Amino acid sequence: MNKKLIFPDSLADFPDWEKYEIERHYNPSCGKIFVERCGIELTPEELFARRHAGEPLEYILGHCHVDDDYIKTDRRSLIPRPETEELIEIFCRRASRLELAPVVDCGTGSGVIAGALSQRIKQPVIATDRDRQALELARENKRLNGWSVNYINCDRLSAVKGPLAGVVANLPYVFRVDDLVESVKKFEPRQALIPTENPIRFFVDFLTEAEQLLLSGGELWLEGSRELFQALKKTDVIPGNWSAVDCLEDGYGKERFIGLRK
Ligand SMILES: C[S@@+](CC[C@H](N)C(=O)[O-])C[C@H]1O[C@@H](n2cnc3c(N)ncnc32)[C@H](O)[C@@H]1O
Structure with a gap:
């Protein structure tokens, strides 16, 4: 007999996409939730309890979707955010004007940016991460x-x-642990969110390294925050040797992306 999936009242405020995703993976004949590709099998009660404790659905179901890509997600890396999809769009639009030299996604995590670029732009794509476990996940996503x-x-x-045609990066840019919402603080990897050294020093060094590797006319696009951009503008790396600096808002109207042209 088929078992109907009933959402508890405590999850009534959760977004519709979450309910849709849970229903999509629910098998009523055995009353369980399955994600075969990630080897996940659990009861709705187990899922609701974990979700109730603040664990993101993408970790519980072990994956998310970005465009047509199936991104395996677990605690080795940050869950891709909608802003990062915007960064991918921005960089893909710019890439047609860049030379046919490699581009680098620095701090690739799940590999989402580099993966999307490799399918959409002509330049060869390189991805770096300091964290070996995150890179393992990126490699699994490459295979998938x-x-x-x-x-x-x-x-x-x-x-x-070098030389490089472009660099794109969503590196850790949160200044203080207290700026993180509770579920992010509890479940997502701290080293993916907060620089291990002084954040301004970290980004000044990064911009300096990128500038040395880029071809003339090459571009660097960065995800960040208003606080980071204001702080960077007070240093001498911006404008430094860059010929143009652009700051774009995300879909929520927040200053989120900074672009620099060498
Ligand atoms: C905010 S996450 C972004 C992950 C992915 N690019 C995305 O946009 O969803 C930052 C990533 O940068 C990596 N990272 C942090 N510090 C780094 C460093 N100094 N060098 C290279 N990667 C670093 C972290 O391990 C993490 O995977």
């Missing part, structure tokens, strides 16, 4: 989606050889 990306385990761009 058939991406063409070369991975390098290194700090920022330290092992990358």
